[in-house]
Amino acid sequence: MSTEKRKSTSSRLIVAAIDFGTTYSGYAYSFKSDWTKVFMNKWEGGQLTSHKAPTTLLLNPDTTFNSFGYEAEKTYADIATDGDDDGRSCTEYYFFHRFKMMLKTTLTKRVHRETNCTDENGREVRAIIVFSYSIRYLKDHLLDKLLTSNLGDKVTVDDIDFVLTVPAIWDDTAKMFMREAAIQAGIPDDQLEIALEPEAASIYCHLMHLDDIQSDNTTDSFTRGSGVKYMVVDLGGGTADITVHQLQENKTLAELVPASGGEWGGTNVDKAYRQFLEDIFGSSVLKKFKSDPDNIIDFFEFWQNFEVKKREPLSSKSSSKMNLVIPVALTEIAKEQKKLKGTSQGILKELLKNSKYWDKDISCEAGKLSMSIEIFENLFNPTVQELIAHVSKMFKDELDADVKTILLVGGFSECELVRDRLRGHFGKTKRLVFPCEASLAILKGAVYFGHCKDLISRRVARFTYGFQIWPKFDKSKYSSDRKKMVNGEERCRDVFLKIVTKGDPITPGLKKSQIFKPLQQGENVLECGVFVSNQKDPKYVDDPGCVKLGILEVKLTNYERQTNAEIEESIIFGETYIKATAYNCRTNEEHERTFDLLSPNINLPGNLVEVRQYVRS
Numbered sequence: 001m002s003t004e005k006r007k008s009t010s011s012r013l014i015v016a017a018i019d020f021g022t023t024y025s026g027y028a029y030s031f032k033s034d035w036t037k038v039f040m041n042k043w044e045g046g047q048l049t050s051h052k053a054p055t056t057l058l059l060n061p062d063t064t065f066n067s068f069g070y071e072a073e074k075t076y077a078d079i080a081t082d083g084d085d086d087g088r089s090c091t092e093y094y095f096f097h098r099f100k101m102m103l104k105t106t107l108t109k110r111v112h113r114e115t116n117c118t119d120e121n122g123r124e125v126r127a128i129i130v131f132s133y134s135i136r137y138l139k140d141h142l143l144d145k146l147l148t149s150n151l152g153d154k155v156t157v158d159d160i161d162f163v164l165t166v167p168a169i170w171d172d173t174a175k176m177f178m179r180e181a182a183i184q185a186g187i188p189d190d191q192l193e194i195a196l197e198p199e200a201a202s203i204y205c206h207l208m209h210l211d212d213i214q215s216d217n218t219t220d221s222f223t224r225g226s227g228v229k230y231m232v233v234d235l236g237g238g239t240a241d242i243t244v245h246q247l248q249e250n251k252t253l254a255e256l257v258p259a260s261g262g263e264w265g266g267t268n269v270d271k272a273y274r275q276f277l278e279d280i281f282g283s284s285v286l287k288k289f290k291s292d293p294d295n296i297i298d299f300f301e302f303w304q305n306f307e308v309k310k311r312e313p314l315s316s317k318s319s320s321k322m323n324l325v326i327p328v329a330l331t332e333i334a335k336e337q338k339k340l341k342g343t344s345q346g347i348l349k350e351l352l353k354n355s356k357y358w359d360k361d362i363s364c365e366a367g368k369l370s371m372s373i374e375i376f377e378n379l380f381n382p383t384v385q386e387l388i389a390h391v392s393k394m395f396k397d398e399l400d401a402d403v404k405t406i407l408l409v410g411g412f413s414e415c416e417l418v419r420d421r422l423r424g425h426f427g428k429t430k431r432l433v434f435p436c437e438a439s440l441a442i443l444k445g446a447v448y449f450g451h452c453k454d455l456i457s458r459r460v461a462r463f464t465y466g467f468q469i470w471p472k473f474d475k476s477k478y479s480s481d482r483k484k485m486v487n488g489e490e491r492c493r494d495v496f497l498k499i500v501t502k503g504d505p506i507t508p509g510l511k512k513s514q515i516f517k518p519l520q521q522g523e524n525v526l527e528c529g530v531f532v533s534n535q536k537d538p539k540y541v542d543d544p545g546c547v548k549l550g551i552l553e554v555k556l557t558n559y560e561r562q563t564n565a566e567i568e569e570s571i572i573f574g575e576t577y578i579k580a581t582a583y584n585c586r587t588n589e590e591h592e593r594t595f596d597l598l599s600p601n602i603n604l605p606g607n608l609v610e611v612r613q614y615v616r617s
Helices: 070-082 127-147 172-184 197-210 216-220 267-281 283-291 293-311 328-337 344-353 373-378 381-397 416-426 438-451 558-562
Strands: 014-020 024-031 043-045 048-050 056-059 065-068 094-097 116-118 124-126 160-166 192-196 229-235 240-247 253-262 321-325 362-365 368-372 405-409 431-433 456-460 464-469 483-486 489-492 495-500 511-516 525-533 546-555 567-572 579-584 590-594
Touching: 014 127, 014 438, 024 127, 024 438, 043 070, 056 070, 056 127, 065 070, 065 127, 070 293, 116 127, 124 127, 127 160, 127 172, 160 172, 160 197, 160 438, 172 192, 192 197, 192 438, 197 229, 197 240, 197 253, 197 405, 197 438, 229 381, 240 381, 253 381, 267 283, 267 293, 267 328, 267 344, 267 381, 283 293, 283 328, 293 321, 293 328, 321 373, 328 344, 344 362, 368 373, 381 416, 405 416, 405 438, 416 431, 464 511, 495 511, 525 567, 525 579, 546 579, 546 590
Parallel strands: 014 160, 160 192, 229 405, 253 456, 405 431
Antiparallel strands: 014 024, 043 048, 056 065, 056 094, 116 124, 229 240, 240 253, 321 368, 362 368, 464 495, 464 525, 483 489, 511 567, 525 546, 567 579, 579 590
């Protein structure tokens, strides 16, 4: 069946996607009856108009919701200038800006329900509150927009299937956290799907010929024949997510290697520029510029202007210089802190003279720092070089030579400098495709995914899954220190029984099962531990990299205690959480358990940031 003739599998009137980004967030939707026609909101902030709003949240002093996006920035700036109606200053409010990356996890830091989110003034609020408020605002804004359309008051939440996007490289706890935040925001659990950002982008690139805004040149450069393999590089504000897909004969997409990536998004360039300014002005000056309520408007405008400069085509410049505007407020803070005298221009020159950049190709003119293109490019170099090194290693170690196309999506991919570097490195051997409005690829692709979830037909197991068993002891297989006597029989304790190996293909809904029997008669309960490992062939459940997700318990009847009970233990692979079942083959009773990945008691293994297989109820 051609994509154009494919019918939506949604059971509701509308599918709406929420793309929750590091720097910008938004929503899009389409109707089941005409699912390929995607609608988006236009957000306005000052003189700016865009399809996404800044990921910025303002809470009242009592932590109730105030505003989101451009409205949050404006309200916070107004309060900073004049105070609120009750005479309170902006520092009594909670202002969160670019907070998505706080869900980044490490070996020692995991997300759970008590995780806090720190605002721009250094105060903490539970992260689940911050994220759920933000998602609720986007959901409610969508409903308001639909109510003002010609649908009148006919549309409610019950008429909408929602799709929420998350980075594929996030760990399981962060993904489940986003799901719980969405549910707290008023999205029913059974109407919510989680879409991995590179998969949504891949779906969009596969279907972008359906999009009226695409140019013929862009769509024709991407071959859609069966068997075609291609890489999708999603460059967002915080992360780079990379996946590789192959188009199947049935027009679905199969994942070839696990999604990977790192913190190689556009905000890294912002951090590099901030460090550059700290080297000139000093960290205390930059800190006050960010935190002083009197400067908040200048602060927002400053970074908005830099975002424009980041995406500016360098080839179109008439000179070999890049001019970056320096706010007067910044030099005034430096003047006050460093006890300097003179005009802003003179202070800027003196600061530059006393910095390590004085003998570099940098000057200041009319309140601007004028630097060579080479120095400006240096702000991008570490991030882009890490990205290129990672992609190059993938082509060398994991991918066949017939993966010849790289699709670049995400807001950071719209930077001409990034595009030029990627063309320069891969352009001779690979075909690079840059979709029109690449920053909207995930948002639109997530809508398509909501209508056609079967477009992703196969994924790759990111980890090894298995059960804890005590098999008969075999000295040729097992270590002697693990030998235990059970009912007069030699057993080996704590063996890892694999049911899925890292790298195995996984189809949605795949069920893997194993029959278990009690070790000895008279037991009241049969217990089975479920484990995950980042190793391909763990031998024991306490090997390095192995983590117990939980235990399945099945109570046995009096009859079963005296006979050989048979219990079928299963793990079912779906999208966003893990469920295991235990089926009593004699009584036909079935037990199930969904593992709570947000529990602080579960310490997931390192690299679990790359897990993608989950069990769904």
